[in-house]
Amino acid sequence: MDYISAFIVGGLICVVAQILMDTTKLTPARILVIFVTLGAILGGFGIYDKLIEIGGAGATIPLPSFGNGLAKAAIKGVKENGLIGAFTGGIEGAAGGITAAIFFGYLMALIFNPKTKQ
Structure with missing residues (x-):
């Protein structure tokens, strides 16, 4: 049942993104920002944690x-270090994901021949 709920939740998130790309003039980059921002807002209010309980990896x-991870890290940083923790906590919480994205993006650029779309 865990696999099915993960598939449904993850699939619904992807369906929303696809509908936004097909029916609006939003670029994928703007949709990315909207999703991260929504995750931070929902995480800040504790709503995204309930979605994680239902959907797991999805x-x-x-x-x-x-965005949820950023919000949680920023909240933890504020509790530990005051207002400056809002900035440092988010950076600490996102460092692993950002580092992995840069590393694997660079690795793929070395392996494949990146080209711009025409």
Whole structure:
């Protein structure tokens, strides 16, 4: 049952993104920002954690989970270090994901021949 709920939750997140790309003039980059921002907002209010309980990996892997992680780290940073923790906590919480994205993006650029779309 865990696999099915993860598939449904992750699939619904992807369906929303696809509908936004097909029916609006939003670029994929703007949709990415919207998803991360929504994840941060829902995480700040504790709503995204309920979605993670239901969807498991289907909710922890997509982009809103990155925003959720940022929000949780910033909240933890504020509790530990005051206002400056809002900035340092988010950076600490996102460092692993950002580092992995840069590393694997660079690795793929070395392996494949990147080209711009024409």
